[in-house]
Amino acid sequence: MYIPDQTPRHSVYYNYSIYPFQTPPELRGTTQTYPVVIVGAGPIGLVTALELARYNIPVQVISAEVQVSHGSRAIVFTRRSMEILQQVGIAERMLATAYPWRSGNSIYRGQRVFRLEAPHDEDDRFQPLNNLQQQYVEQYLIEQAQLNPLIELRWGSQVMGVTSFSEHAELQIDTPEGEYTLSCNWLIAADGAKSTIRQVLGLRMEGASYRGRFVIADIKIDIPWPTERLAYFDPDWNRGNTILMHRQPEGIWRLDYQLPPNETPEQALAPESLNTRIQAQLDMVGVTAPWELDWCSVYSARAMTLPDYMHDRIIFTGDAAHMLPIFGVRGANTGFQDAQNLAWKLAMLLKGIGTPKLLTTYSSERVTAAQEIIAEASKSTRFMAPPDRGFRLLRDAVLSLSLTQAFVRPLFHWRTSRPHDYHDSALNALQDDNAQFTAGPAQGMPLQNIRLADNDYLFDHLGAAFHVLYFTDQIVPVAILDAIQTLQHTGIPIQLLTIGNQQRFTDQDGHFAKRYDALTGSAYLVRPDQHVCARWKSLSADQLKAAIYQALGQGA
Structure with a gap:
């Protein structure tokens, strides 16, 4: 019988709360197969649960712990993470508590030899980097989840075993009141770097x-x-x-x-x-x-990753899927992008809108992202902590030269975490005008936020759906409106956002259009995770439909 430690952890500044174990239906003799179970109530598991709930997918979250993490752990959250946390409803609380910043200094022999200023402009709602201890982030996410009737948090429940079948997965759970079996259509392993599920399956990272x-x-x-x-x-x-x-x-x-x-x-x-x-x-x-x-x-x-994040009905995310050097604040920030990528694809599949091919792109896109991050982060790691005599000689030479030679100082760059670009995604439109644009987010890139009137921002209007950003100073063509309505009637969540002088988003000075290199009739198609999957200088209804089907894994 598993008995979690219910003594609040000590801290000189944070008051730990205990989340009590509650008897689940399975221990009362009621059994069912749940659509999704998430193991791990850390930041990544909780964001995944809240993202799925945005698409009306019910979720059970399993945690062996009964309180938030011990110590500050992840403390730096990027602008992209703040945009994701805005979608799940805690960004405002983060802003009220966190310390925003954008500068970093490298110091050698008492002299500042390199200073990095992260880019920030008037269209950015969030600062490039924001410091806040992980306990607070977990607390805010838990409180947000507790408000959502689609999310059940099961505290003090330890995973003892897992079995994956062709159509479902089963967990063996131990609790203060005994053991039970939990069945689900999909199991998400968000149980951290020491993932029990990864160990039970015998999976090894590369x-x-x-x-x-x-x-x-x-x-x-x-x-x-x-x-x-x-x-x-x-x-x-x-x-x-x-x-x-x-x-x-x-x-x-x-x-x-x-x-x-x-x-x-x-x-x-x-x-x-x-x-x-x-x-x-x-x-x-x-x-x-x-x-x-x-x-x-x-x-x-x-600097390690699983080569595949999907194993039958079990899906890995966050540190359970990859372990990244902390230099450049990559751990939690990368995991949030995993969660957002996974949630919409799994939701579309569960709703019968997406295909299994759509869900497999979660692994292909995020493994590629992890591999690129590892390649980049390894450069910083070898500089910060040289692994052998050769790298140490090189690092020491840079240190010595940096006191007098400006050309070596950029080598101190710590390569801060950045959002991944899915430019090779199988979900991108096969035929659009991507190559004709000279500005704006390209295929695979996340949207650029835009500051609108009355201190409003573009990302404030993005929901759990595909979005068509349509630029025009005229009436939207009937064919485009009919195409969107037809897609909506088939159950596809898609919203039209119009930009122009007389449109929903007023663009009187043309700033929005200039940032996006858009003319009247230009359009961007944006995935639910806010990455662009198509853009056109002039959009037709047939092009829009083809791009949507491609983005749902229904393309050829």
Whole structure:
């Protein structure tokens, strides 16, 4: 019998709540096969559940825990993640709490040798990067899920086994009241880097696990500095290694520092070791304020992914599917994109609108994304934590030259997480005018947000549907309206958004059209996950229908 720890976790700033176990129907003798079960109530599992609920898909979420994660963990959320979190309803709460930022500094021998300014313009509702501890994000997502009658959260329920069949999957669950079997049409494994489901199936990731270990330490301290990324290379107290500092809400600062090769995690987390090293870093930067440790952990940089995220009726997402180096804030931010990509495709399949081919593109698109991220992140990882003597010589040469030679300084770029471009997706239109555009988001790219009148934004009007962005100063052609109505009558969620002087979205100065290189009659077709799958200089009804069917996996 599984008994979860119900003692609230200690924190100097966050009040942990316990979510009680409730007896499920299966332990009362009632059984059924649910459409979707998600294992894991972390940020990725919860976003997936909320995304599915937007399409009216009921979801059961299984969690062995009875409280949110221990420690700050993921703390930096990108603009793209904020756009996704806006769709599931927590972006405003995030904005009220998080620390937005856009600048990062690399420091060597007390000198700033590189500064990166992430791009931001008047059309961006969200800042490029936003700092907030993971506990708060999970709390906001849980509270949002609790408001949704389509989502059932089952706390204190540990997965003991899983079996995948051709038409369904079964979970063996242990609880404080005994064991039961849970059946579902589709099982989503969002149970993290140590995924029980991945282990039970005997699946192995491909990629590299770097030898360098880092300590994460959260301390409560008053340091009156701006919110920026601070990276210190080869400091006197930790020669050859790297230290990162991030400011968080509630007076918390995150310190990441690299360990010597032969030091064990147990040695690194011993109080004397932690206190000595944290104080050495504070002394180096001239901070004399008192501090208190809140949480600490040890991690290794890994760049690995499953080669396929779909295994019969089991689908992997987030850290259960891939493990990415934290340099460049890739973990949770990549997982949110997984969740958004998966949810609409699975929902369309369950509704009988999409085909199995549509769902398989979740794996092909997101595995490709993970592989590209790994290739990019590995460059940053090899610079931050050189894996061998050759990379260390190269890194040390860059450090030395950076004091006087500007041309090497861009090598400090940490390659921040960015939204993936599905330019090779099988869901993109086979025939459109993509190549004729000189601006705007191309096939496979996410939409660019646009600031509208009255402090309104384009993304404020996007829902759980395909969207046609149609630019015109005239009446929308009847054939286009009829085509959209016909598609809607077949159950396809599709909405028309018109842009122009006298349209739903007023574009009197032509700013919207200029950003999208659009003329009267131009159009963009946008998938439910806000990625463009077709665009035309002049749209016809037949072109629109063909592109929709292609995007639903019904194309040739």
